[in-house]
């Protein structure tokens with residue numbers, strides 16, 4: 001979609017300025033308005049794809065804008081921005097039909113992804129009225145073995161409706177894979193609905209998922225259909241499932257078991273047939289151990305588990321991804337795609353990509369707009385990517401340290417959750433550690449036991465014995 005437009009209403013000039021800058025190298029044509037009156041008069045001439053509005057403004061406030069848009073342009077997604085503490089306004093904004101609520105101060109990436117989601121939602125809704133065949137999953141790139149495993153799994157699962165749990169760091173493509181699973185499933189003609197638990201205030205998740213009756217709680221002045229019902233016959237993608245409040249987990253479990261639920265305040269159950277695909281970047285096992293995630297729900301969701309590797313573990317995919325993203329950014333902007341010099345490509349491969357594929361995609365957009373020539377050299381790359389030569393190794397080391405720290409952090413969280421009366425902690429962990437190391441070593445050396453034993457620091461007999469004990 002090359003002609004997406006975003007209109008922003010905010011009386012605060014600095015916010016308008018920041019947002020204009022933030023969206024400058026995105027796919028959106030941005031217009032800003034300091035009040036709703038000018039916005040509405042322009043709206044008679046042409047309509048934007050997505051609207052972002054502040055709540056507190058002189059004249060018509062954001063909620064009034066929302067109401068008027070809902071009445072006159074019901075499909076237009078509206079992102080409402082307001083101060084975080086204002087729960088009341090949040091509830092009202094959602095009930096008024098806001099697509100999303102962006103608590104101020106928000107970071108720019110959050111604003112970008114929210115507007116992207118709003119646009120996607122718009123496209124999906126449009127597709128809802130046409131045959132859903134048009135649902136487009138962008139090309140998924142990945143030659144790394146771990147990605148090939150994921151592709152194979154999509155193929156294998158294509159005739160089934162089992163639950164899938166996608167794990168992986170932020171930006172590794174979990175939503176993309178969820179869409180692909182849906183597209184290649186018998187449900188492809190039915191809706192795909194995505195919901196991010198981390199993006200919705202906890203109090204609103206229940207009504208968002210299950211809907212509510214009119215008058216179900218203060219402020220519920222309209223009946224509202226939940227995402228479960230919207231996804232009926234299709235797929236519901238629950239992103240950041242680890243952030244789902246326990247009370248909602250209980251309800252979700254019941255829907256999965258019984259295939260029906262009661263909207264908030266309703267007396268009649270609604271029957272649904274929904275495939276759930278969940279995603280998380282946190283360790284659900286650790287959350288279960290800490291009592292923050294229901295064990296039974298975990299097992300229900302964890303039927304098939306697909307792990308998306310971080311980009312730094314599949315560096316050889318970087319050139320293909322770069323070419324793909326430079327190409328699509330160029331198409332969006334109607335310019336010729338740029339090419340990277342060998343050195344620039346090497347620098348990109350050398351970088352740790354904490355934001356994974358999403359960060360690489362944004363970098364390619366940035367380069368398309370900002371790099372002066374057709375051929376992008378090392379000097380044209382954003383500064384944080386090209387650490388100067390002497391610090392580059394340091395930055396890679398820092399990333400490894402970060403991964404190790406976060407791994408040790410998770411381990412220590414997990415340990416903290418083990419009750420005092422346990423007497424066998426080390427044995428259990430040692431066993432698991434050895435299991436993982438052994439599986440890894442055998443895979444690494446294609447099952448060659450001598451090499452695996454040497455690498456692990458075990459004798460061959462020890463390896464054979466451990467293999468018998470640990471891997472059966």
Ligand SMILES: Nc1ncnc2c1ncn2[C@@H]1O[C@H](COP(=O)(O)OP(=O)(O)OP(=O)(O)O)[C@@H](O)[C@H]1O
Nearest residue numbers: 139140141142169170171172173174175176357358
């Ligand atoms: N293998 C891939 N090939 C092409 N594009 C990809 C690939 N993986 C991710 N992307 C792109 O990167 C961006 C981020 O992917 P996505 O939103 O699916 O990540 P995510 O893991 O769901 O992130 P988060 O955990 O932050 O929600 C998207 O624009 C997606 O299209």
